[in-house]
Every structure is written in structure tokens, then in C-alpha cells.
Amino acid sequence: MARRRGDPSLPPLATDISADVVIVGGGFTGLWTAIALRQRKPDLKIVLIEAQVCGAGASGKNGGLVSGYWGSLPGIAKGLGANAALEIARAGAKAQDALRAFVQNTEVDLWWREAGLVMVSASPAQDLSIQHAAQEAARLGVPHTAQQLTPQQVQSICGASPFRGGIYYPEGATVHPGRLVRALRAHANRLGVAIFENTPMTALERGTPNRIVTPSGAIVARDVVLATNVELIKLREVAPYVTLFSSYAGMTEPAEEPLRSTRWLGDQGLTDARMFVHYFRKTPDHRVLMGSGSGPIAFGAQTTSPLLFRDQASAGRVLAGVRRLLPELARVRMAGIWGGPIDVATDRLPYFATIPRTRVHYAAGYSGHGVNPTYIGGQCLASLVLDEKDYWAQLPFCTRQRPTFPPEPLRFIGGRAIRWGILACEDAEDMERKAGLCARALATLPELFGLRVGTR
Numbered sequence: 001m002a003r004r005r006g007d008p009s010l011p012p013l014a015t016d017i018s019a020d021v022v023i024v025g026g027g028f029t030g031l032w033t034a035i036a037l038r039q040r041k042p043d044l045k046i047v048l049i050e051a052q053v054c055g056a057g058a059s060g061k062n063g064g065l066v067s068g069y070w071g072s073l074p075g076i077a078k079g080l081g082a083n084a085a086l087e088i089a090r091a092g093a094k095a096q097d098a099l100r101a102f103v104q105n106t107e108v109d110l111w112w113r114e115a116g117l118v119m120v121s122a123s124p125a126q127d128l129s130i131q132h133a134a135q136e137a138a139r140l141g142v143p144h145t146a147q148q149l150t151p152q153q154v155q156s157i158c159g160a161s162p163f164r165g166g167i168y169y170p171e172g173a174t175v176h177p178g179r180l181v182r183a184l185r186a187h188a189n190r191l192g193v194a195i196f197e198n199t200p201m202t203a204l205e206r207g208t209p210n211r212i213v214t215p216s217g218a219i220v221a222r223d224v225v226l227a228t229n230v231e232l233i234k235l236r237e238v239a240p241y242v243t244l245f246s247s248y249a250g251m252t253e254p255a256e257e258p259l260r261s262t263r264w265l266g267d268q269g270l271t272d273a274r275m276f277v278h279y280f281r282k283t284p285d286h287r288v289l290m291g292s293g294s295g296p297i298a299f300g301a302q303t304t305s306p307l308l309f310r311d312q313a314s315a316g317r318v319l320a321g322v323r324r325l326l327p328e329l330a331r332v333r334m335a336g337i338w339g340g341p342i343d344v345a346t347d348r349l350p351y352f353a354t355i356p357r358t359r360v361h362y363a364a365g366y367s368g369h370g371v372n373p374t375y376i377g378g379q380c381l382a383s384l385v386l387d388e389k390d391y392w393a394q395l396p397f398c399t400r401q402r403p404t405f406p407p408e409p410l411r412f413i414g415g416r417a418i419r420w421g422i423l424a425c426e427d428a429e430d431m432e433r434k435a436g437l438c439a440r441a442l443a444t445l446p447e448l449f450g451l452r453v454g455t456r
């Protein structure tokens with residue numbers, strides 16, 4: 001992540017130390033956990049180590065769309081039941097309130113714009129998803145959280161674009177993720193968290209206490225929080241529940257005039273209704289960020305596979321998304337396109353847990369949706385560290401049963417085939433055609449196996 005002038009990295013660990021809690025990973029999860037712990041127990045000695053600089057992972061390079069779970073309510077209710085789905089969505093609302101409060105108390109402008117999110121329909125097939133989402137919100141007694149929009153109403157929000165209808169989710173904001181992560185780092189530091197950057201954990205010796213090894217010092221601590229995101233797939237306790245996908249995003253050069261001609265006047269973040277979603281937002285300096293959650297899958301725990309960071313086809317889908325969904329910007333140059341791994345859980349929800357018979361806690365499975373949920377992760381992990389059986393520790397994020405993925409190589413081969421099937425179906429639907437039988441059959445497989453991943 002590029003660092004701003006006057007915002008230098010923090011010194012690495014250079015000696016052996018001890019602490020009450022060591023947090024490994026300086027993304028949103030690690031930083032929110034550190035902040036939650038210091039706020040609840042100001043006398044705890046907390047050390048956070050980060051392999052590179054805070055925000056070097058997904059937290060510093062995500063799309064910056066911020067929402068909880070109202071938009072996923074139908075899928076969650078189908079898997080976990082109505083009550084658990086509502087509990088999850090209400091926890092997301094608490095996280096949104098906390099993020100807003102943090103932004104309002106931060107002096108730096110984090111480019112937080114809170115005007116809700118609109119899921120638009122960009123093809124006849126997507127009309128059905130829109131209708132279903134609104135019907136489900138009404139059935140679950142929360143129609144205000146997902147308000148169906150007519151084509152005219154969608155046009156009044158995002159103008160000339162080829163959108164046919166949509167849903168307005170009042171809970172939704174956009175943010176500059178790099179600025180947010182730096183503000184969290186500064187806040188954690190102010191609260192007394194000792195942060196060491198360029199300090200990778202090279203080994204974790206589980207015990208009482210635990211011992212974390214780094215290149216130039218070790219840390220002994222009663223509790224360890226692993227907030228290392230996709231790296232957790234290397235743990236045998238986590239591997240069965242997550243698989244490595246990737247998400248790609250691109251940012252245009254500033255384009256004030258073309259952007260004005262789209263008549264996308266408000267600050268709403270937008271997504272389409274594909275399973276391999278396009279997500280997009282405007283920035284205060286008149287750019288558009290366009291993301292596509294359709295990047296390749298990597299084998300096993302190959303978290304550094306180039307497929308996850310530099311895939312031409314995925315970059316092409318980001319560009320195609322701009323051209324199709326915002327045709328007025330078709331000639332605007334992209335300042336950059338980048339990819340990054342995401343750990344997708346079988347039920348597409350994160351899980352916060354303690355490894356049995358240890359005091360090692362972790363957060364896994366954000367499934368490409370983490371800006372809001374990492375706040376929940378921080379609270380849940382703090383409760384686990386402090387042995388508090390409170391609201392956070394009793395949420396389904398910590399307590400639910402989760403299905404597993406098949407082992408490798410089945411997971412990779414099956415995942416690739418299903419991804420190909422879904423992409424083919426969604427590309428055909430965008431052109432108002434039907435995909436071939438083979439693609440359609442592959443796209444229905446996840447549902448047959450009871451997985452929410454790949455379920456359209």
C-alpha cells in the first residue's frame with residue numbers, strides 16, 4: 001500500500017518481549033480487535049505485529065463499499081433460519097453505527113459518504129433477484145431495509161446507465177479504505193497498543209503461554225489473535241471451511257465531465273445483482289472504482305499464487321464492467337487495476353473462534369465482504385480473549401455449525417468448473433441469452449451440495 005508523506009511505517013520488533021495479548025495482522029480485524037480490547041480493559045498489554053505495514057492486505061486495497069448483512073438476508077435466512085439471519089443483520093447495523101462514530105471522531109477526512117447502497121438490475125435475469133430480495137425483506141418483517149425501486153427511481157439516482165430497476169438499502173456507505181486503516185492504526189497506537197510493522201510471525205509455538213517467533217525477537221503471551229486473513233487457510237482447523245477466491249478492482253483517472261454525464265448524482269454505492277457481483281462507487285476526486293468479485297480460485301493454501309493478484313481475464317472483466325454499466329466512462333483511462341485473495345466460507349459468513357484446548361483465537365471467512373464485518377470480528381475476538389459470554393460471543397458468527405468443502409484436489413477442480421459455469425451463465429444473461437446446458441448444470445451444483453458459495 002502506498003504510504004502518504006509524514007505517515008512512516010512503525011519500527012519492527014527488535015528484542016524479546018512479553019504481553020497479555022499478541023495480535024498477528026494489522027488489517028481491519030487486527031486493529032479493531034486491539035481497539036476493542038484496550039477499550040474494555042485499558043490495563044491489558046497488547047502487542048500487534050504486522051508482516052508489512054498495516055493495511056498491506058485486503059484492508060488497504062478493497063472496494064470501499066461498507067454495509068452489513070441486510071443485502072444478504074434472503075441467502076442467510078435460507079441457510080440458518082430467519083432468527084439467526086435477523087440477528088446477523090442487526091449485528092451488522094451495530095457495526096455500521098460504530099464505523100460512523102469512529103469516522104465522525106476522526107480528524108482526517110476518510111472520504112466516508114453515507115447515502116445507502118443500490119443494487120441495480122442490469123439484465124432481465126437480475127430482475128428476479130431484485131424482486132426476491134424485496135419480497136424476502138418483507139416476509140421477514142423488515143421491508144424498510146430493502147426498498148424496491150422502479151426503473152424511473154433508479155434513473156433518478158444513477159441516470160443514463162442501462163439499469164432496469166433496483167433495491168435501495170438505506171444501510172450503506174463508501175469509504176477510502178487506505179485512510180480508514182491508517183486512522184485505525186493511529187487510534188490503536190494512541191490507546192497504547194504497541195504496533196510493530198515489518199515484523200512477520202515466522203512460527204507460533206502453542207502453549208501456556210504461547211510463543212510467537214519473528215525474525216528479530218519473540219513474544220510470549222497468554223492469548224494470541226490470528227488476524228492474518230487468507231493466511232489462516234494454512235491452519236488445519238480452518239482449511240476445511242474456506243477456499244481461496246480473488247476479487248479484482250480498478251480505479252479510473254479523475255473524470256469529472258464524463259461522470260457528470262452519467263447523471264449518477266448521489267453518493268450511493270452501487271452493485272449489480274450478479275453472483276459474481278460488480279460493485280462500484282464514486283470518489284470525492286471524481287473517479288470511479290469498479291470491482292468484480294469474479295477472480296480465479298487458487299489451489300489449496302497457495303495464497304501467493306499470481307492468479308490471485310494478476311489475472312488478465314479478471315482485469316478485463318473490471319474494464320468490461322465499466323464499459324457496460326457506465327458507458328459514459330468507456331473512454332476514461334484506468335489509473336490501475338489490482339487483485340487480491342479473499343477467503344470464501346462455505347456459508348459466505350465469517351467465523352470467529354478459539355482453537356480447541358488453546359488460547360489462540362482467529363477470524364476467517366469474510367468472503368470478500370469485510371469492511372463492516374471486521375468491526376464485528378474485533379468485538380467477537382475481544383470477547384473470546386476476555387472469556388466474556390456476552391452479546392458478541394453468542395452471535396451466530398461464533399456459535400453456528402458450518403458445512404465443510406470437499407478436500408483438494410476436488411475443491412479446486414470442482415470450484416473451477418462451477419465458477420466457469422456461473423460466469424458463462426451470467427455473461428449470457430447480460431446479453432439476454434441462455435447459457436449452454438453444461439454451464440447451467442455446473443452452476444446449480446453448489447445448491448445440490450448445500451453450499452451458499454456459488455449459489456445464485
Ligand SMILES: Cc1cc2nc3c(=O)[nH]c(=O)nc-3n(C[C@H](O)[C@H](O)[C@H](O)COP(=O)(O)OP(=O)(O)OC[C@H]3O[C@@H](n4cnc5c(N)ncnc54)[C@H](O)[C@@H]3O)c2cc1C
Pocket residue numbers: 024025026027028029030049050051052053054055056057058059060061062063064065066067199200201202227228229230231247248249279291338339340341342363366367368369370371372374
Ligand atoms: C480487491 C478486493 C476488494 C474488496 N472490496 C470490498 C468491499 O468493497 N467491501 C467490503 O466489505 N469488503 C471488500 N473486500 C474484503 C475486505 O477487504 C476484507 O474482508 C477485509 O479487509 C479483511 O480484513 P482483515 O484485517 O481480516 O485482513 P487483511 O486486511 O488482509 O489483514 C491481514 C494482515 O495480516 C498480515 N499478515 C499475514 N500473515 C502474517 C504474518 N505471518 N505475520 C504478521 N502479519 C501477517 C498481512 O500482511 C495483512 O496486513 C475486498 C477484498 C479485496 C481483495
